[in-house]
Amino acid sequence: MQDEETLPEHVRRNRAHWDDLADRYVANGEESWAADEPRWGIWGIPEGEVRLLPDQLDDRDVIEFGCGTAYVSAWLARRGARVTGIDNSPAQLETARRLQREHGLDFPLLLGNAEDVPLPDASFDFAVSEYGAALWADPYRWIPEAARLLRPGGELVFLTNGLILMLAVPDTEAEGPATDRLRRPYFGMHRNEWPDSDGVEFHLGYGDWIRLLRANGFEVTDLVELRPPRDATTTYGFVTAEWARDWPSEEAWKARRR
Numbered sequence: 001m002q003d004e005e006t007l008p009e010h011v012r013r014n015r016a017h018w019d020d021l022a023d024r025y026v027a028n029g030e031e032s033w034a035a036d037e038p039r040w041g042i043w044g045i046p047e048g049e050v051r052l053l054p055d056q057l058d059d060r061d062v063i064e065f066g067c068g069t070a071y072v073s074a075w076l077a078r079r080g081a082r083v084t085g086i087d088n089s090p091a092q093l094e095t096a097r098r099l100q101r102e103h104g105l106d107f108p109l110l111l112g113n114a115e116d117v118p119l120p121d122a123s124f125d126f127a128v129s130e131y132g133a134a135l136w137a138d139p140y141r142w143i144p145e146a147a148r149l150l151r152p153g154g155e156l157v158f159l160t161n162g163l164i165l166m167l168a169v170p171d172t173e174a175e176g177p178a179t180d181r182l183r184r185p186y187f188g189m190h191r192n193e194w195p196d197s198d199g200v201e202f203h204l205g206y207g208d209w210i211r212l213l214r215a216n217g218f219e220v221t222d223l224v225e226l227r228p229p230r231d232a233t234t235t236y237g238f239v240t241a242e243w244a245r246d247w248p249s250e251e252a253w254k255a256r257r258r
Contacts, residue, residue, distance in 0.1 A: 010191070010200040011113050014136045015088045017199035018068075022091035029069030033099045038075045040130060041159055041250045042236050043228035050224055052128075052157050052252050057081040060125040063149060065114040065142060065158075066132020070096035077105050081126070086110040086117060088136070115141035122151045134158035135201055138191075139212060147216040150257040156218065157255075162225065162248040166203045169238050172196045177240050178249075209253065218255035226250040 004012065032039070038047035047053060054060070058080035064073045067085030069092055077083045084107065087093050093109050100106060112118060114133035127150055133142045146156050167186060168178040172195055189208070192201045204212065206223075213220055225248035228234075232241045239249045 007113060008115070008138075010138065011088060011115070014199050015090075017197070018089035018136075019091040020198070022089060022095065025069060025092070026095050029071055029095050029099060032069070032071035033074050033103055035071075035075075038072070040252070041226055042234045042239075043226065043232045043241070043244065043250070045226055045228060045232075050226060050252065052159070052224065052254070053079070054126060054155060057126070061123060062126045062128065063117075063119075063124045064132070065127060065129040065146065066134070066136060067096065067109065068092045068132060069099060070109060071099075072128060072130050073107060073109075074099070074103065074105055076126075076128070077107050083107040084110065084119070084124075086112050086114055087132070088113060113137070115145055117145055117149060119149060121148050124149050125151055125154050127154065127156045129158040129160075131160060134160040135203075136199065137202065139202055139204055139209075140190075143212055143218075144216050147218065147257060152257055154257040155221075155254070156257070157252060159226075159250060159252040161203065162251045163203065163206060164247045165239055165244075165249045166192070168247070173237055177238050178243050213253070213255050217258045219258055220253065220255050222254040224252040224254065226252065 040050055040052060057076055060081050062076050062081040062083045064085045067073050067087045070085045073083045073085040090111055093111055096109055114137045127146050165178055167182050167184055170176060186205055189203050189205050192203055210220055228241050228244050
């Protein structure tokens with residue numbers, strides 16, 4: 001683990017940001033740990049509908065980038081994977097370790113930066129991020145790290161905000177949810193700082209994602225655009241189910257290491 005003072009500025013800011021937010025995500029972590037089936041994203045869409053995970057996880061080495069309370073890691077461990085979770089927030093990991101004890105699951109949880117993971121090359125068969133690093137780490141740093149850590153043929157899946165949503169969502173929560181108006185440019189997307197947030201997010205255009213993945217030895221195998229059912233609800237106020245039925249509010253990229 002890097003010393004605090006040597007971490008990149010956005011990593012330090014996001015650590016403080018998520019330590020402050022951690023209490024708000026305890027209940028969601030507890031519910032997700034107890035779930036019988038993985039449910040993805042802000043709408044809780046079942047794995048059976050979106051099929052983000054490999055069919056076979058037994059005896060496969062898996063890393064979760066930005067694991068938070070580690071419920072995704074728990075889902076994978078129950079399917080027979082040898083899981084390692086890494087997260088930037090000590091407070092989030094404190095909840096994850098408590099839930100490990102309560103559910104009788106034990107797998108490594110590392111405090112660290114997904115852009116600089118202290119593990120050997122070619123250590124894993126599968127890498128996953130539900131938001132986590134996919135949203136809060138610099139893709140030009142964490143995608144090369146994912147490539148380094150995956151074995152040839154290894155798979156990467158990451159879920160993040162839908163690109164169209166990021167173009168349409170207002171700057172502040174007080175302005176309400178996304179509408180059909182585009183509010184910011186598509187070209188030049190990368191680092192984003194919202195006026196009412198202390199954190200630093202990262203978003204890329206579709207072409208930038210494809211070029212970045214290919215430059216790091218990945219073949220893009222799918223782009224899953226999640227669509228909630230009509231009666232779906234979410235605790236987040238920046239998007240409505242009606243909007244997300246018309247345009248993808250979340251997207252999941254799937255890629256394979258060549």
